[in-house]
Amino acid sequence: EAAKTIQRTSFSTLVNESNDFACVVTDAAGHSLVQNTESIPSFNACLPVTVQHFLAVIGPENMNPGDVYICNDPWVATGHLNDVTVAKPIFRDGRLAAFAASTAHAPDIGGKVRSVVAKELFEEGFQIPAMKLLDRGEADATLIRLFRAQVRTPDQTEGDLWAQVTGLNLIEARVTELMDEYGLADLTAFGEDIQGRSERAMRAAMAAVPDGRYEAAFDTDGFEGRPLHYQCAVTVTGDRVRVDFTGTSAQIPRAINCTMTYTFAMVSYALKCALLPDVPNNDGIFRCMEVFAPEGTIVNPTRPVSVGGRMATGHYLPTLIFQALAPVLPEKVMAACGSPLWSIIQTGVDKRGRTYANTLFFNGGMGALPSKPGESCYSWPSNISNVPVELVERNTPLFVHRKALRQGSGGAGVHPGGEGQEVVFESESDTPIGVIFMAERLTHPAAGLEGGGPGALGEVLVDDVPADVRADHMLTRGQTITVRTPGGGGYGGGA
Known part of the structure; x- marks a missing residue:
């Protein structure tokens, strides 16, 4: 319920279409109890670390009802600045009982734009150490103004942040109802039982x-x-x-x-x-x-x-x-997938004269399993969804000429690997678009298992010429980008 609330109130397609977020409930010590399903599964292990960091830095004695804490430190959160984590303490009868926490990929975090050519963290954007975003329900207006000033998409970035806070408020309400219904002072014993069963x-x-x-x-x-x-x-x-x-x-x-x-x-x-x-x-x-x-x-x-x-x-x-x-x-x-996740990040100035930043994700083929072929265009291990063509064309100055499966790109095998996809874009912008690629498996394919063959290599073309995906690019009106994601590896001796 909280996850759907975050999706429906968020401003960016990163959250409401691509599912690049997560929310969890932890006990008072920051140990996770549950995570939403349509989200990034790895965040289940990251979010408790951040909640425990809030406990260490802010201290439970300084936590109050109505507080919300914020942090995007890659070493104690989810690994890069773009993921902004917020957490809210949940109190019962004046005692800390649990936490609600969420992380979401911000539309923009400032800096050079997320690019593999960055050398230092300082190039990558706005760093937010563990601090209070809300203190007893009152937002830190200075922090919000500073945050907005750092990013290319202030309305989207702030909008997604408040969507996360809205989700935390809903979790707080539902957890409080649960504790009321069962007469729980906190979630410690309840959590120990759940965690113990899983352990x-x-x-x-x-x-x-x-x-x-x-x-x-x-x-x-x-x-x-x-x-x-x-x-x-x-x-x-x-x-x-x-x-x-x-x-x-x-x-x-x-x-x-x-x-x-x-x-x-x-x-x-x-x-x-x-x-x-x-x-x-x-x-x-x-x-x-x-x-x-x-x-x-x-x-x-x-x-x-x-x-x-x-x-x-x-x-x-x-x-x-x-x-x-x-x-x-x-x-x-299973055999290797056509992952890591691919993305194209675009930046520029729109028709209204406003700066923008947009991220599009692309998935390769899933590796084949011992029991069945790999799924095509399947996001593993990230669980990220592609943005529909209609929204791409509405939100960006890109026209989509083609979006189709890459037939035959999955590795051979008793069970073949999943197929990648081919997407062809054309710029319709009157001003240059900055383009940054994040793409892997251009020279090292997804391997098969138990004699299965490798998937096809990925390809990125600009105007039908192979592009250097480790460099930044500028796209002008009429230029095209062709993305061909890798296929997954096959399983079993059909190589």
Whole structure:
């Protein structure tokens, strides 16, 4: 209900169409109890970290009814500045009982625009440390004015922020009703029961995996002809698992570095998908998991390196985990997907003379499963939706000439990989449009499993000429962009 409220009151298609947001309920200590379904699944592991950060920085003794806290620090939130997290304490009889929290991808966060060429966090936009957005119900007008002054889309960005707060208010009302109905002083005992059930189920699933050390490694597109290397060891001991990323590439001065909060979230999501997909998501799931990544690597970078495109690293991690577990759990993992998620970010001046920023997402094919072919144009592991053509043409100076499946782009196999998509845009703008691509698998395809073939490589063309996706571009009237997303890997010996 809160998620639908956020979607229906938000201003940007990032939230109301693409579902790039999430909301959770935590107990008074910041441990998650429940998350909405139509959202980014990895945020279930990120949001509790941010709530616990609010507790540490602001302090429970300084929290009051009507407060709302805000933060977008990539190292304690969801990994990049564009995701703005807000949380509201819920009180009962004057005592802190729970939190409602939400994160959403802002239409714009200022700075250079989210681009893989950024070298430092300072280029990437407005940084908001943990602070109060509302104090006892009163908004910090200075913070709002400052926020609006930093971004290209002040009305959309502020509108989405208040949509999140509206969702938190609804959660507060419903949780209060729940506590009233069952006579609960807080959600601690209730939460311990829910989390305990999930923890026991996850430990049982983990204990069913043979003890051992399972390894995987692969390279990805990287930069300037130099691939990035990913390596992990998954060690199962009884009902516990440790994932170690030693050997993974060092952090680089490009915005694909993935902070540890997002790294843990991607690992925990992959393990849950493989071992316990049908049990509710909450903090209990994570208690048998340990993730280690050497400091200074692309999966645990140090400040102030850029992180705006952290999904270009984070979205590879579930595939890495699956490849490590494939020899021992071949029936529970799938081939590589045509991910990470692709996007085109456009900036410019509209017909009314106002600056704008817009993000369009594109999905590749899903990897094939042991039991069936991969889905086409499927967002995994991000759960992001594409914006309908009609809204693209209404909200941007782009005309869509074509949007179709890339026939034959899925990898061969007993079960073929899912197909990518082809989308062709043309600029109808009288002023130049700044265009930034985020695209992967242009040189390293999505691998198959158990003898399945790789998916087709992705392609990005400007006026039918291959484009450098690691550079910024300017698009003028009549120029076209062609996007061909990668296919997913196949499963089984049809390669």
